Amino acid sequence: MKLTTKGRYAVTAMLDLALHANDKPISLADISARQDISLSYLEQLFSKLRRQGLVDSVRGPGGGYRLSRECRDIHVAAVIDAVNESVDATGCQGANGCQGGETCLTHHLWSDLSDQIHGFLTGITLADLVARRDVQRVALSQVKKSAEPSPLHFVS
Numbered sequence: 001m002k003l004t005t006k007g008r009y010a011v012t013a014m015l016d017l018a019l020h021a022n023d024k025p026i027s028l029a030d031i032s033a034r035q036d037i038s039l040s041y042l043e044q045l046f047s048k049l050r051r052q053g054l055v056d057s058v059r060g061p062g063g064g065y066r067l068s069r070e071c072r073d074i075h076v077a078a079v080i081d082a083v084n085e086s087v088d089a090t091g092c093q094g095a096n097g098c099q100g101g102e103t104c105l106t107h108h109l110w111s112d113l114s115d116q117i118h119g120f121l122t123g124i125t126l127a128d129l130v131a132r133r134d135v136q137r138v139a140l141s142q143v144k145k146s147a148e149p150s151p152l153h154f155v156s
Helices: 005-019 028-035 039-051 076-082 107-122 126-130 133-145
Strands: 055-058 064-067
Touching: 005 028, 005 039, 005 064, 005 076, 005 126, 005 133, 028 039, 028 064, 028 133, 039 055, 039 076, 076 107, 076 126, 126 133
Parallel strands: none
Antiparallel strands: 055 064
């Protein structure tokens, strides 16, 4: 079982957006620099996130992206789902064809695990992550390393 780069990067970028949320939009170039994620890859992800209503885009000078709603209302599972990613522990990607086209003995075990993981991620919001001290420490370190002095927005 693995969550692919697409899902990990989407959650990372959305958390970066939540951490740096203030009254101005955040550019994908800033997120790219802080998180070391390709700008073109972020553009693809944010297109999907925007279509799913998780972010709003602001055009023009000083434009970028902002969360479409409060970070306490955005669950990690919704971010992963928005980029067409799944957390699937089955060997057949949930298609019941694990063993020569038939369901294997452990298919339902791994399917249940996938459901548990999705449920776990549904219970975690961006606000929960922003509030974590370990996340705040990493974010502060990233800001110090980047050339851009972005203030952090910690939700308590």
